[in-house]
Amino acid sequence: MKLNDSHAHRPDPHLYLQLGELVASTGDDSFAEQMHRLVDAQVPIHRLELSEWTLDPRQTSVSHIKLLGSAGLAPEAPPANTLRHPLLQSIMQMKDPLLIQFKAPQDPEQARHGAHQCHLVSRSRDRRWVIGCHRLPSQRGFSLAELSLLKNLSDTLLPLVEHHGQILAQALGRGLGTAPAELQSGSLRQAFGERLALDAITLSAREQEVCLGLLTGGTVPQMAHQLNVKNSSVETYLKRATAKLGVSGRHGLAKWMAGA
Structure with a gap:
């Protein structure tokens, strides 16, 4: 594996997909x-x-x-x-x-x-x-x-x-060698719902879908196509959701999901 000092390490969409998988695990x-x-x-x-x-x-x-x-x-x-x-x-x-x-x-x-x-x-x-x-x-x-x-x-x-x-x-x-089924990771959707419940936050269905899509590495155009709305609508859903969560942007959403 080549290591390069000049390489600029910047977060990319794949990082959010990996972070979602990590949270779920x-x-x-x-x-x-x-x-x-x-x-x-x-x-x-x-x-x-x-x-x-x-x-x-x-x-x-x-x-x-x-x-x-x-x-x-x-x-x-x-x-x-x-x-x-x-x-x-x-x-x-x-x-x-x-x-x-x-x-x-x-x-x-x-x-x-x-x-x-x-x-x-x-x-x-x-x-x-x-x-x-x-x-x-x-x-x-x-x-x-x-x-x-x-x-x-x-x-x-x-x-x-x-x-x-x-x-x-x-x-x-509980006397178990491994985590019981109810404590195991499950899906990111389940983990996201549990995180919302923990903070007593309510998001609309569209706001949740946008957050989950972006957490798993999706892009705004992809979410817009999936929900059959404009890109600007996806951005609005994200702004509304992150405002309720008390964070800003996609990176703030990922950190909130991680409990940071």
Whole structure:
């Protein structure tokens, strides 16, 4: 996979389709794979790891690290003691979401098991949620433009990781090895309806159809053809819907759907 510093990473319609699929897979075994596919399309990585960290009551140490999913190439060696993770000190002291990059070790033997790493972290009380993005040691490190894009993506992706972890915890609390049917992803339409109900928001049928169409990668002309209306009507439906949701535009709609 060729990496190009001059490449301008800009959201494209396919990103919204992938985001819709990711939202729909929350709580499912395919969640990490869906997120890896989304991130890799924007910033090439060879592996993605999702984890939830629990701090002790005094928040002076980490009592537990739970893997929430992983995707991509498997590491060549088993991970080191996670409670001695290089992120530990920063996570213990963090007050805001963090973006952290670690370069691959210079020593050839260490580099064989290492990688360029970028960790996206969010916090809430005694919990931390981490998205670890890994790039092979043979590839160059993350550029500033790529780090900036990952930071922007984290605003949408980290709330989804938290929600994913909550669903898995609910399933475990019910004594099930996997999420029960009523907790599994279902369709984007169902997830969208549940999100509206959660925020006690009512959209018209046309407003919902436009939002769902755009979330799954559709364009304004495609939605206009599907609904047999003018392009300007689709744009009006979108403006009305996003005004009710308290966001602006297609990107705001995607972030709202992700719970950001």
